């Protein structure tokens with residue numbers, strides 16, 4: 318059984334071995350999430366060659382153990398099971414975490430399928446049992462949790478911060494936060510506008526008092 322974690326890839330050095338379709342998918346994900354990527358492969362797909370991104374380095378060479386120097390994570394994405402196994406073994410001896418795209422059981426981590434709605438992340442995985450089931454579930458969830466959830470999450474973050482900055486008790490805040498999480502985007506916008514105008518009123522009152 319694997320453990321779902323949210324991992325901060327900003328500025329991590331990731332070596333992707335292989336330059337085919339699966340490597341391309343992984344590299345796009347890695348770049349989107351802030352990683353520095355080195356891709357090593359004798360053949361590199363046109364899709365990959367067309368990515369214009371300073372954080373991506375393409376090296377047209379066969380894999381070699383020396384390429385693991387200064388690497389934080391490795392994706393073994395070649396079409397050779399024997400080579401992917403060798404890469405995993407090399408990583409293990411250097412205590413580098415490795416994902417084998419052809420063998421989840423021999424991987425330190427695997428990639429779920431992910432839906433992003435601003436700060437809301439939905440992640441689905443069957444641990445390799447059925448990537449097609451994952452795709453179907455992701456399609457269902459994407460329709461239910463549509464783009465409006467980005468604003469909903471952002472509004473909730475602001476309202477939560479404002480509640481914590483106020484003087485209400487912890488219990489009161491918990492009740493309010495629970496209720497807010499069930500509100501629609503329209504209701505949340507209204508609540509935020511109310512809070513902001515009442516804060517302005519308070520500030521105005523303080524200004525008045527200071528003047529007198």
Ligand SMILES: C[C@@]1(CC(=O)O)c2cc3[nH]c(cc4nc(cc5[nH]c(cc(n2)[C@H]1CCC(=O)O)[C@@](C)(CC(=O)O)[C@@H]5CCC(=O)O)C(CC(=O)O)=C4CCC(=O)O)c(CCC(=O)O)c3CC(=O)O
Pocket residue numbers: 342343416417418419420421424426427428429430441442443444445446447448449451452
């Ligand atoms: C462990 C994992 C990899 C990891 O992260 O390490 C893994 C492993 C393997 N996949 C294989 C095959 C296929 N994978 C897909 C598709 C996807 N695979 C993805 C993830 C994962 N696949 C991880 C587990 C996720 C989970 O289980 O939920 C998705 C969700 C995300 C992504 O890859 O970005 C992506 C959806 C893309 C999208 O949404 O577009 C399709 C369908 C298609 O391509 O349309 C097929 C063909 C059908 C079939 O074979 O079922 C094989 C056999 C290879 C062989 O034949 O040798 C292995 C190896 C093995 O099973 O041993």
Ligand SMILES: NC(=O)C1=CN([C@@H]2O[C@H](COP(=O)(O)OP(=O)(O)OC[C@H]3O[C@@H](n4cnc5c(N)ncnc54)[C@H](O)[C@@H]3O)[C@@H](O)[C@H]2O)C=CC1
Pocket residue numbers: 334335336337338339340357358359360361362378379380394395396397400418419448
């Ligand atoms: N995780 C997943 O979602 C999926 C995984 N797979 C697995 O992933 C493997 C790769 O799939 P694709 O990318 O479609 O294959 P592909 O054939 O498009 O790419 C393989 C890449 O490995 C490179 N390669 C071969 N020898 C190498 C070496 N010595 N050093 C460095 N690179 C080398 C090739 O040049 C090529 O760029 C498949 O064999 C399959 O087992 C397949 C489909 C989905």
